[in-house]
Amino acid sequence: MASVPAFAPRRDEPVFARLAIIGIGLIGSSIARAAKELNLAGTIVLADRDAAVRQRARELDLGHAIAETAAEAAVDADHVILCVPVGACGEVAAEIASELKSGAILSDVGSVKGSVVDAVSPHLPEGVSFVPAHPVAGTENSGPDAGFPSLFLNRWCILTPPEGTDPSAIAKTRQFWEGMGALVEVMSAQHHDLVLAVTSHLPHLIAYNIVGTAEDLEAVTQSEVIKFSAGGFRDFTRIAASDPTMWRDVFLHNKEAVLEMLGRFNEDLALLTRAIRYGDGETLHKHFTRTRAIRRGIVALGQEKPETEKLRKD
Numbered sequence: 001m002a003s004v005p006a007f008a009p010r011r012d013e014p015v016f017a018r019l020a021i022i023g024i025g026l027i028g029s030s031i032a033r034a035a036k037e038l039n040l041a042g043t044i045v046l047a048d049r050d051a052a053v054r055q056r057a058r059e060l061d062l063g064h065a066i067a068e069t070a071a072e073a074a075v076d077a078d079h080v081i082l083c084v085p086v087g088a089c090g091e092v093a094a095e096i097a098s099e100l101k102s103g104a105i106l107s108d109v110g111s112v113k114g115s116v117v118d119a120v121s122p123h124l125p126e127g128v129s130f131v132p133a134h135p136v137a138g139t140e141n142s143g144p145d146a147g148f149p150s151l152f153l154n155r156w157c158i159l160t161p162p163e164g165t166d167p168s169a170i171a172k173t174r175q176f177w178e179g180m181g182a183l184v185e186v187m188s189a190q191h192h193d194l195v196l197a198v199t200s201h202l203p204h205l206i207a208y209n210i211v212g213t214a215e216d217l218e219a220v221t222q223s224e225v226i227k228f229s230a231g232g233f234r235d236f237t238r239i240a241a242s243d244p245t246m247w248r249d250v251f252l253h254n255k256e257a258v259l260e261m262l263g264r265f266n267e268d269l270a271l272l273t274r275a276i277r278y279g280d281g282e283t284l285h286k287h288f289t290r291t292r293a294i295r296r297g298i299v300a301l302g303q304e305k306p307e308t309e310k311l312r313k314d
């Protein structure tokens with residue numbers, strides 16, 4: 001029987017001899033699956049603070065070994081990736097610091113970069129490089145069962161190395177993510193946080209808010225809201241089902257940028273509100289025409305989610 005081809009080329013030689021993944025959720029387990037399937041690491045060791053998650057990771061045969069602690073997983077690793085909520089990155093870095101070997105590359109996958117750099121940097125031992133990463137790919141699901149190896153295929157992964165980071169550590173980290181099929185871009189942590197505030201964080205806040213508002217309308221809740229949610233509202237409910245711990249941390253740690261974007265959003269919403277109140281159809285039509293062009297531009301670039309999703313799952 002012919003073997004099933006990998007979703008991306010399998011490497012002859014791994015990028016890293018030993019990879020440690022701390023946090024075995026959606027992202028950590030997806031990296032473990034991709035790295036094993038594509039031979040991106042010789043040995044993959046995983047750790048999670050939750051014993052039930054460690055047990056499930058064993059059952060799913062993720063990586064090559066499951067360590068009891070983060071520090072144990074980090075021993076002798078060439079590349080350590082923190083796949084925990086943004087607010088936990090600093091404490092995990094402190095926990096593993098004494099085990100990191102000279103020449104190792106520490107990384108993370110947090111959705112916010114500035115606060116992670118601030119929290120992790122003080123714990124960085126001499127001779128260890130820190131190359132923060134953010135794969136702009138995910139779903140509303142969490143935990144080790146939610147991951148899949150092609151999650152990062154054709155999706156951006158943004159690296160935000162602090163100034164002065166060893167270029168060879170950046171190159172290796174890029175190689176690793178490109179190996180999983182991601183498109184890699186490098187920028188400052190500050191710029192990342194501003195861009196993602198509007199493209200990812202604000203949309204999630206809006207979804208959390210609108211689904212809450214609809215639920216508060218008790219008169220329509222059980223019946224109409226559920227029954228008539230085939231269109232736009234249904235899309236919002238998917239986003240609003242995203243992990244509460246992860247998103248609490250995102251908003252607490254990207255406060256300034258989110259508040260800046262929320263301010264602009266509220267001003268624009270006031271203009272639309274005014275146009276509706278005064279029957280200004282021209283303003284509404286002009287605005288909707290502009291936003292339609294943006295959507296069509298995204299589709300033309302091949303960045304539209306359902307199409308990419310199809311490609312990734314095939």
Ligand SMILES: NC(=O)c1ccc[n+]([C@@H]2O[C@H](COP(=O)([O-])OP(=O)(O)OC[C@H]3O[C@@H](n4cnc5c(N)ncnc54)[C@H](O)[C@@H]3O)[C@@H](O)[C@H]2O)c1
Pocket residue numbers: 022023024025026027028047048049050053070083084085086088091092109110111112134135136137138139140141142143144243246
């Ligand atoms: N979910 C997404 O769509 C997405 C996309 C890109 C990046 N991210 C980022 O990836 C990171 C992980 O997100 P996820 O969706 O995989 O979350 P998840 O909830 O699926 O998994 C997180 C895991 O981390 C473990 N954990 C928490 N604190 C820990 C600690 N101190 N030590 C060891 N383990 C700990 C939890 O037990 C859990 O198993 C977050 O920083 C998030 O911002 C998420």
Ligand SMILES: O=C(O)C(=O)C[C@]1(C(=O)O)C=C[C@@H](O)C=C1
Pocket residue numbers: 110111135136137138139140199200201239
């Ligand atoms: O598709 C989704 O479910 C996502 O929300 C993924 C998404 C995003 O906003 O694009 C969410 C947060 C991550 O930091 C990166 C990706």
